[in-house]
Amino acid sequence: MSAVLAGLFYAAAAVLVAGVAWRIRQYAGTPAPLKIPTTPAPTTTGGVALRMAREVVLFESLFKASLWTWLFGWTFHAGLALVLARHLRYFTDPVWGWVAFIQPFGVYAGFAMAAGLAGLWARRFLVDRVRYISTPSDHLMLALLLAIAATGLAMKYLAHTDVVAVKSFFLGLLVFQVRELPADPVLALHLGLVSALMLVFPFSKLLHAPGLFFSPGRNQVDNPRESRHLAEWAARLESK
Amino acid sequence: MADVTAPPLREFPVPPALVPDAMAGSKPYVATDKMQEAIGFPGALVEDWHDKAIAKMGELVGKYRSLRVYLDACVHCGACSDKCHYFLGTGDPKNMPVARQDLMRGVYRRHFTLPGKLFPKLVGARDLTRDLLDDWYKYYNQCSECRRCSVFCPYGIDTAEVTMAAKEILDSVGYGQKYTNEIIGKVHKIGNNLGLPGPALEDTLLGLEEDVLEETGADVKFPLDQKGAEVLLITPSADFFAEPHVDSLIGYAKVFHAAGISWTLSTHASEAGNFGLFIGNYEQMRTIALRIREAALELGVKRIVVGECGHAWRVAYSFWNTLAGIGSGGDDPFARMLQSQLDHNHRQPTHICELTWDLVRKGALVLDKEANDHRVVTFHDSCNVARASRMGDEPGGQFEIPRALVRAVANRYVEMRPGTTHEATFCCGGGGGLLTDELLDLRVKGALPRMESLREVADLHGVNFMATICAICKAQFTKVLPYYGFNRNMVGGVHQLVSTAIRLGAKR
Numbered sequence: 001m002s003a004v005l006a007g008l009f010y011a012a013a014a015v016l017v018a019g020v021a022w023r024i025r026q027y028a029g030t031p032a033p034l035k036i037p038t039t040p041a042p043t044t045t046g047g048v049a050l051r052m053a054r055e056v057v058l059f060e061s062l063f064k065a066s067l068w069t070w071l072f073g074w075t076f077h078a079g080l081a082l083v084l085a086r087h088l089r090y091f092t093d094p095v096w097g098w099v100a101f102i103q104p105f106g107v108y109a110g111f112a113m114a115a116g117l118a119g120l121w122a123r124r125f126l127v128d129r130v131r132y133i134s135t136p137s138d139h140l141m142l143a144l145l146l147a148i149a150a151t152g153l154a155m156k157y158l159a160h161t162d163v164v165a166v167k168s169f170f171l172g173l174l175v176f177q178v179r180e181l182p183a184d185p186v187l188a189l190h191l192g193l194v195s196a197l198m199l200v201f202p203f204s205k206l207l208h209a210p211g212l213f214f215s216p217g218r219n220q221v222d223n224p225r226e227s228r229h230l231a232e233w234a235a236r237l238e239s240k
Numbered sequence: 241m242a243d244v245t246a247p248p249l250r251e252f253p254v255p256p257a258l259v260p261d262a263m264a265g266s267k268p269y270v271a272t273d274k275m276q277e278a279i280g281f282p283g284a285l286v287e288d289w290h291d292k293a294i295a296k297m298g299e300l301v302g303k304y305r306s307l308r309v310y311l312d313a314c315v316h317c318g319a320c321s322d323k324c325h326y327f328l329g330t331g332d333p334k335n336m337p338v339a340r341q342d343l344m345r346g347v348y349r350r351h352f353t354l355p356g357k358l359f360p361k362l363v364g365a366r367d368l369t370r371d372l373l374d375d376w377y378k379y380y381n382q383c384s385e386c387r388r389c390s391v392f393c394p395y396g397i398d399t400a401e402v403t404m405a406a407k408e409i410l411d412s413v414g415y416g417q418k419y420t421n422e423i424i425g426k427v428h429k430i431g432n433n434l435g436l437p438g439p440a441l442e443d444t445l446l447g448l449e450e451d452v453l454e455e456t457g458a459d460v461k462f463p464l465d466q467k468g469a470e471v472l473l474i475t476p477s478a479d480f481f482a483e484p485h486v487d488s489l490i491g492y493a494k495v496f497h498a499a500g501i502s503w504t505l506s507t508h509a510s511e512a513g514n515f516g517l518f519i520g521n522y523e524q525m526r527t528i529a530l531r532i533r534e535a536a537l538e539l540g541v542k543r544i545v546v547g548e549c550g551h552a553w554r555v556a557y558s559f560w561n562t563l564a565g566i567g568s569g570g571d572d573p574f575a576r577m578l579q580s581q582l583d584h585n586h587r588q589p590t591h592i593c594e595l596t597w598d599l600v601r602k603g604a605l606v607l608d609k610e611a612n613d614h615r616v617v618t619f620h621d622s623c624n625v626a627r628a629s630r631m632g633d634e635p636g637g638q639f640e641i642p643r644a645l646v647r648a649v650a651n652r653y654v655e656m657r658p659g660t661t662h663e664a665t666f667c668c669g670g671g672g673g674l675l676t677d678e679l680l681d682l683r684v685k686g687a688l689p690r691m692e693s694l695r696e697v698a699d700l701h702g703v704n705f706m707a708t709i710c711a712i713c714k715a716q717f718t719k720v721l722p723y724y725g726f727n728r729n730m731v732g733g734v735h736q737l738v739s740t741a742i743r744l745g746a747k748r
Contacts, residue, residue, distance in 0.1 A: 031305060032306060033303065035558045035562065038391055038398065039627055040635035040636040040639075043635060059394055062319050065320070065393075073394075127318065129318055130316070130317075130318035133338050136362050137355070137362050137364070138315075203354050208394075211309045212394070215397070228565065228571070229562050230572075233303060234526075
């Protein structure tokens with residue numbers, strides 16, 4: 001069991017890292033021949049960094065669009081971020097100070113994450129417009145994330161797992177040793193689902209995460225009159 | 241033509257219930273073989289359209305980062321689903337921006353993503369059938385590329401980019417739209433979208449000189465092809481004779497006259513509009529923009545000024561420097577050739593509103609605001625100006641400068657409801673190459689959200705003039721206002737107001 005999960009984790013981590021790196025390379029390597037920021041847009045690189053930060057941290061555009069979606073989406077993502085940070089304790093020894101500090105908040109974040117997901121999922125049934133655009137994979141993705149949150153919370157509140165052994169297992173993976181994992185079906189399920197999420201990441205709509213940073217509508221500086229912006233394939237037209 | 245009906249104004253602006261296939265019958269005329277071939281596209285739907293379309297899609301996702309990222313990044317959150325004026329006016333679910341994008345995204349997933357190849361049903365991947373191709377033709381011709389949805393997308397996904405790519409693919413397989421492609425042919429052949437030949441243009445301008453002389457007693461000139469003029473004015477050809485457009489042209493001329501700026505129009509580039517944008521074709525857009533470069537070089541002008549035209553200002557402001565080297569900061573020989581001739585103390589290119597506003601601020605114009613007292617004015621932000629360009633030095637100048645100008649020439653000004661102006665402005669319903677009679681029903685329905693906020697200020701404040709700085713907005717509103725019980729003459733240009741207020745020396 002431990003060996004299977006270890007193998008799965010290595011494979012999933014490899015696919016996640018290589019896959020996302022490949023997509024980022026693809027995005028970065030694709031030219032953006034025209035200046036198309038959604039205006040009003042910042043006129044400086046610093047301004048763009050600020051705009052991007054507001055999108056990443058606050059979901060500014062979504063806030064303008066729909067308060068409900070923003071509330072559920074932001075709650076889920078903020079919860080997820082905290083939960084992920086909280087899990088760093090399984091990979092660090094000694095645990096970093098700030099990771100130790102956020103441990104108590106991370107627990108609430110687990111609930112926030114689940115609540116946000118539930119809200120997002122409810123929209124897919126209750127709002128006719130969102131129901132219309134939802135594909136089976138949209139539902140599955142929410143199910144997967146909710147199941148990860150639920151199994152995680154179950155191990156915290158219903159059936160404690162041996163977290164010391166879990167930590168030993170992951171620290172072992174970091175040095176390429178397969179150590180024994182507690183024989184806990186909920187834990188196995190939790191870890192299996194997490195690796196599934198890592199595996200689908202580079203091939204699914206989860207690409208919205210790296211995608212945002214490459215969105216010309218948001219990452220371009222509004223300065224087309226001041227400097228000439230020319231893609232390589234477009235420049236070739238000039239020498240014809 | 242199908243029945244043209246205006247939907248009732250909504251008391252509360254809630255999104256409509258879905259009405260599947262409500263607009264499945266809306267379809268613009270297909271371009272003829274002559275129109276298609278004239279601009280380098282196949283004359284009719286080619287036999288191997290499927291493979292050609294997929295290959296073109298592959299080419300485009302390799303050439304445009306926007307398209308590739310936008311096709312990948314959507315999570316179907318629905319933020320955009322109630323933002324499109326065509327959806328609000330029709331209830332057709334395929335007019336929700338996300339659903340419109342999905343018509344192409346499904347095919348992209350089927351052919352360019354692993355899960356779409358392995359489990360198409362699961363991820364909403366679809367084969368490009370003939371029916372789906374027809375849906376592309378119908379529904380990508382129900383998008384005015386106004387970018388309102390992109391404002392609200394958490395990733396900035398811009399449906400306009402997807403629509404443009406779809407039109408590019410459709411053109412490349414011989415399934416082009418008559419209105420846009422015919423006009424692109426005209427601009428190449430004759431020099432402007434309306435097909436107005438040089439002698440006719442000259443005649444029109446002479447007529448305008450007589451009219452203005454009679455009206456004001458001032459000898460205001462409308463120069464054409466004048467070498468050595470300081471300013472080359474590039475304006476939509478509708479300004480030459482369409483109502484109310486021509487009143488703004490008269491306004492520009494009066495401003496130049498009053499400020500003593502020498503200016504000229506060009507027969508070679510007698511059109512600001514660039515429909516290459518609407519069909520997403522870089523080469524067309526570039527070739528059309530090059531006419532302006534050529535005219536500027538030929539006439540030796542120092543400044544290039546653009547008249548009231550929304551998409552033209554997008555192309556001029558955002559793309560001219562890229563496409564034709566019209567701008568500043570170019571360090572390659574192609575750009576330098578023109579840019580060394582231009583006067584960089586001025587913004588290049590300059591919007592006519594920037595030019596006039598600068599003159600107003602310097603006190604260079606004599607303005608009689610009371611002359612506009614019979615008007616209660618509101619301002620309609622045109623989509624391409626609002627969300628795809630700027631004026632002045634600060635972000636948002638595209639909102640502030642035209643408003644400042646209106647307030648400088650009119651006493652009675654009222655804003656429409658927040659959420660329907662500035663970056664959230666609603667398209668007039670006729671942009672993006674949809675300003676054609678066979679789409680009138682769509683255009684009327686798409687105007688609904690704007691008509692609602694106009695009705696509000698008309699009832700509350702007695703607004704009787706909606707100023708705008710776009711030739712398409714002007715033409716569209718003139719046509720659709722009566723369907724909502726408004727007078728068609730309610731719409732006009734900002735420089736129409738300027739024209740009313742400005743006092744020329746000769747009359748004092």
